[in-house]
Amino acid sequence: xxxxxxxxxxxxxxxxxxxxxxxxxxxxxxxxxxxxxxxxxxxxxxxxxxxxxxxxxxxxxxxxxxxxxxxxxxxxxxxxxxxxxxxxxxxxxxxxxxxxxxxxxxxxxxxxxxxxxxxxxxxxxxxxxxxxxxxxxxxxxxxxxxxxxxxxxxxxxxxxxxxxxxxxxxxxxxxxxxxxxxxxxxxxxxxxxxxxxxxxxxxxxxxxxxxxxxxxxxxxxxxxxxxxxxxxxxxxxxxxxxxxxxxxxxxxxxxxxxxxxxxxxxxxxxxxxxxxxxxxxxxxxxxxxxxxxxxxxxxxxxxxxxxxxxxxxxxxxxxxxxxxxxxxxxxxxxxxxxxxxxxxxxxxxx
Numbered sequence: 001x002x003x004x005x006x007x008x009x010x011x012x013x014x015x016x017x018x019x020x021x022x023x024x025x026x027x028x029x030x031x032x033x034x035x036x037x038x039x040x041x042x043x044x045x046x047x048x049x050x051x052x053x054x055x056x057x058x059x060x061x062x063x064x065x066x067x068x069x070x071x072x073x074x075x076x077x078x079x080x081x082x083x084x085x086x087x088x089x090x091x092x093x094x095x096x097x098x099x100x101x102x103x104x105x106x107x108x109x110x111x112x113x114x115x116x117x118x119x120x121x122x123x124x125x126x127x128x129x130x131x132x133x134x135x136x137x138x139x140x141x142x143x144x145x146x147x148x149x150x151x152x153x154x155x156x157x158x159x160x161x162x163x164x165x166x167x168x169x170x171x172x173x174x175x176x177x178x179x180x181x182x183x184x185x186x187x188x189x190x191x192x193x194x195x196x197x198x199x200x201x202x203x204x205x206x207x208x209x210x211x212x213x214x215x216x217x218x219x220x221x222x223x224x225x226x227x228x229x230x231x232x233x234x235x236x237x238x239x240x241x242x243x244x245x246x247x248x249x250x251x252x253x254x255x256x257x258x259x260x261x262x263x264x265x266x267x268x269x270x271x272x273x274x275x276x277x278x279x280x281x282x283x284x285x286x287x288x289x290x291x292x293x294x295x296x297x298x299x300x301x302x303x304x305x306x307x308x309x310x311x312x313x314x315x316x317x318x319x320x321x322x323x324x325x326x327x328x329x330x331x332x333x334x335x336x337x338x339x340x341x342x343x344x345x346x347x348x349x350x
Contacts, residue, residue, distance in 0.1 A: 019036065019037075020034055020035050020036025020037065021034070021035055021036075022034050023035050023045070026050065027050050027053070028050060028052075028053055029050060029051055029052065030049070030050060031047075031048065031049055031050070031161055031162075032047075032048075032050055033045060033046070033047045034046045034047075034050075034055075035064065042063065042064075043063075043064040043065075044061060044062060044063060044064060044071075045061075045062045045064055045067060046059055046060070046061050046062075047059060047060050047062070048060055048076065048157075049076075049161070051078075052078075054076075054078050054079040055076040055079050055080075056076055056077060056078055056079070057075070057076060058074070058075060058076075058157040058159055058161075058162070058193075058215050058216075059073075059074075059075075059076050059157075060072070060073045060155055060156065060157070061073075062155075068151075068153045068155060068181075069092060069122075069153045069155065070092060070153070070154075070155050071091070071092050072089060072090065072091050072092065073089065073090040073092075073154065073155070073156075073157060073216065074087065074088060074089025074090055074127070074216050075087040075088070075089060075129070075214075075216070077132065080132055081129075081132075082127075082129030082132045082133065082134070083129055083130075083132065084130075084131055084132060085130070086128065086129065086130050087128075087129045087214070087216075088126060088127065088128055088129070088213040088214070088216045088218065089126075089127045089129065089216060090124050090125070090126060090127070090154065090216055090217070090218055091124060091125040091127055091137075092122070092123075092124055093123040093124060093125060093139070095123070096112070096113065096121060097121060097123045097141060097240075097241060099123065100123050100139035100141075101240060101241075102267075103240075103265075103267040106267070107240060110237040110238075111237060111238050111239055111240050111266075112239065112240070113239065117231075117234055117239075118145060118146050118147055118229075119143050119144070119145060119146055119231075119234075120143060120144055120146035120151045120152065121141060121142075121143040121241065122141060122142045122143070122153070122154065123139065123140075123141045124139070124140050124141065124142070124154075124218065125137045125138070125139055125140075126138045126139075126140055126218040126219075140218055140219050140220070141220070141241055142154060142208075142220040143220075143222075143241065144202055144204070144206055144208065144222070145202075145204050145206050145225065145226060145229050147204065150203075150204075152181070152182055152183065152202055152203075153181070153182075154182065154217060155181065155182070156179050156180075156181075156182060157193075157194075157215040157216060158177065158179065158185050158187075158193075158194035158198075158210070158212050158215050158216070158217050159177075159192055159193045159194060159215035160177060160189065160192035160193075161192060162179065162215075163177040163178050163179040163180070163185075164177070164178045164180075165177055165178075166178045166184065167186075169189065170189050170192065171189060171191070171192050172189060172190060172191065173188070173189060174186075174187070174188055174189070175187075175189055177189075177194065182200070182202075183200050183201050183202040183203060184200070184201045185198055185199070185200050185210065185212075186198055186199045186200075186201070187199065187210070187212065190214075193212075193214045193215040194212040194214075194215055194217070195212055195213065195214060195215075196211070196212065197209060197210065197211050197212075198210050198212060199223070200217075200220075204226050205224075205226040205227075206222060206224065206225055206226055206229075207222070207223050207224035207253070208220050208221065208222050208223065209221045209222075209223045221243070221245065221246060221247075222246055222247045222252075223247050223252050223253050223288065224247060224250075224251045224252060224253055224257070225247055225248070225249050225250065225257075229249065230248060230249040230258075231246075231248040231249065232248050232249060232258060232280055234248075234264070235248055235260055235264050235279070235280050235298075236280075236298070238264045238265065238266050238298065239264055240264060240265040240266075240267075241264075241265070242260050242263070242264035242265075243260065243263055243264075243265075244260055244261070244262055244263050244270075244272055245259050245260060245261075246259060246260040247259055248260055248280055251285070252285050252288065253285060253287070253288050254285060254286060254287065254288075255284070255285065256282070256283070256284050256285070257282070257283070257285055258280050258281065258282045258283075259280070259281050259283075259290070260280060260281075261277075261278060261279055261280060261281040261295055261307075262277070262278030262279070263278065264278075272310070272311070272332065273310065273311045273328070273331065273332020273333075274329075274331050274332045274333035274334075275311070275328070275332055275333065275334050276299075277295065277297045277299070277301070277303070277311060277332070278297060278298050279295055279296045279297035279298045279299075280295070280296055281293050281294070281295045281296075281307060282294050282296075283307060289308055290307045290308060291306065291307075291308060292304075292305065292306050292307075293305070293306075293307045295307065295311075301317060301318065301319040302317065302318040302319075303315045303316070303317050303326075304316040304317075309330075310332065311328050311332040312328055312329065312330050312332065313327065313328065314326070314327050315327075315328065
């Protein structure tokens, strides 16, 4: 094994002078795994691209105490995290997400994950770099069905050098890249790097839509669940990280499925419509878009109609035990009887 020194300006955590050893691969100018210990005695492993004996290119950094769940995934340049030009990295936030939930102390136990939910949750910061500095960050999360505690970690770049192309063109085109321990990523590749939006199919059959920037995944949304798996109960409990249009059961791409309509988070600052009608929407989906559907609101009302434009137009409503027809404007505002009468007269004239 080759032993050599590397200077790493690890600005996200601590600047340290490193001496370690190459465990495998090419740690000169290729892809390798390098282990080092910092001045505090903590040991890390870096797996990724090297140039001129430096961490340079795409890579993943692990605390040696946990070689499944990395502390950082992204771009390096001349031994430093980040790049001179714009780039993106993924910083892991440990714990149950409380650090990114500004209302964590106000939530009831029912709004948080339970073991019976069989769901594994991870939180991240998406970091934006320029001139080797962090210029912006935004929190995201990834969660998946986890039967028997089987967990998936985002521990590899979504890039051809880190997986096996099993279909199509994973260099410059559309292909499917198998990432061991994660799943199969189907999407668009440029110079071997996953880019834009793709689909990640996990071992359980769950499908997650993923946004990727030059090999770095950062935004995840479930779009298809395994048969028999449902998160509707979690939606009813208002589990806080179920965002608008998260698939709750079935196939929310091109079959029958149920999605979150609005955010489950009761403190959400982004209402999906003016009336605050949030809940779970069951529909036949085509290319991820709902058609005629039934919305069961968290207020207990039931709305039936065409949701292809959201809550807009006429809907059959059951509210308070009464069946009525309501009409909503483009922003989801319920129209009063005089406005509905006016619109019906316009329709007759046309």
